Amino acid sequence: MKKKGNLFVICGPSGVGKGTVCKELLKRRPDIKLSISATTRKKRNGELEGVNYYFISKENFQDMINKDEFWEYAEVYGNLYGTPKKYVLEHINNGEDVLLEIDIQGALQIKEKYPEGVFIFILPPSMKELRNRIVNRGTDSKESIEKRLKAAFREIDFIDKYDYYIINDKLENSISKLISIIEAEKCRVKDDIYKLIQKYKEEAK
Amino acid sequence: MKKKGNLFVICGPSGVGKGTVCKELLKRRPDIKLSISATTRKKRNGELEGVNYYFISKENFQDMINKDEFWEYAEVYGNLYGTPKKYVLEHINNGEDVLLEIDIQGALQIKEKYPEGVFIFILPPSMKELRNRIVNRGTDSKESIEKRLKAAFREIDFIDKYDYYIINDKLENSISKLISIIEAEKCRVKDDIYKLIQKYKEEAK
Known part of the structure; x- marks a missing residue:
């Protein structure tokens, strides 16, 4: 019985520090995979294919849109950016957890298509x-x-x-809370709990 | 803005070790309060009022039933046992978390009356x-x-x-999972989130 992994969608206003939180989490928890976006924008110096983005042509991007291969996509300053489903689902079905950092608009689109995702909002200590x-x-x-x-x-x-x-007050606190959420979600009673009950029942035969 | 505490209801089959898990958690986390049951059974040697149970008379117990002061109660071998709401709600309203160890029947009754509780099922590694x-x-x-x-x-x-x-395989793992659940639930978006949004909005005025 293979337990599915979880998709953790990290969101929050610009400047709240969600990038730093995600980067630090991935450093400490190499078991958690980062979702990589696809883009039609040109690769910048130092950027790596499959690390920063999947760099693809406009034609390929359009082809993926037509085949419904994105959870969400958007145009920003003439370039297309999107979240391909395939990579995330492969990891999840393999029992691995996936982290996805995204803007609030994108997160709400993903929630519609993948409501079993875990949606986390990062807040500042105050607006000031x-x-x-x-x-x-x-x-x-x-x-x-x-x-x-x-x-x-x-x-x-x-x-x-x-x-x-x-509430992203101190990085250390935020990471600790995020890890608690990730660990707690592994314990959640979800749809696949019936497989586990079945296992206990079969043992007794 | 005072954030309410959570009620954690711990449940599981007889012999699974839930008592040990709860005892160890309370030892490490004195901030978490244990819900104390009321009973009409006689106090045994070494038992303390308000620690093991609230020892009350049958008349007082019946009076509490009439006033709807129990979340659940049951008769076991001629003695009455019940979970008084007052003590738990006092702590929760004070922002403290409360732990309640109870049988499965009792837990389901509490869930009906206090669905905002967090219900945790302890499983054995196997039926064997x-x-x-x-x-x-x-x-x-x-x-x-x-x-x-x-x-x-x-x-x-x-x-x-x-x-x-x-799944209670090793005590250390179970405690760690339980603490993750407790910490994650502190981060849950619940009904009182509107108070928090209000706080951010007022800051900007």
């Missing part, structure tokens, strides 16, 4: 702290900062679509 | 191992062993009413 983090990155104009904060407000309203939330 | 554990306790007649095993089979069918299951 979120502003500080975006300002301190130093990559955004004043206008862009306000835009990001407004988006964060809209996004927080969707938190009730998620299973869990983590 | 369950038999070994009951036999090795040395407290049961051959007839009683068979009765307990038959009950275990009936009980395992109810596992889909539970939120989580833990």
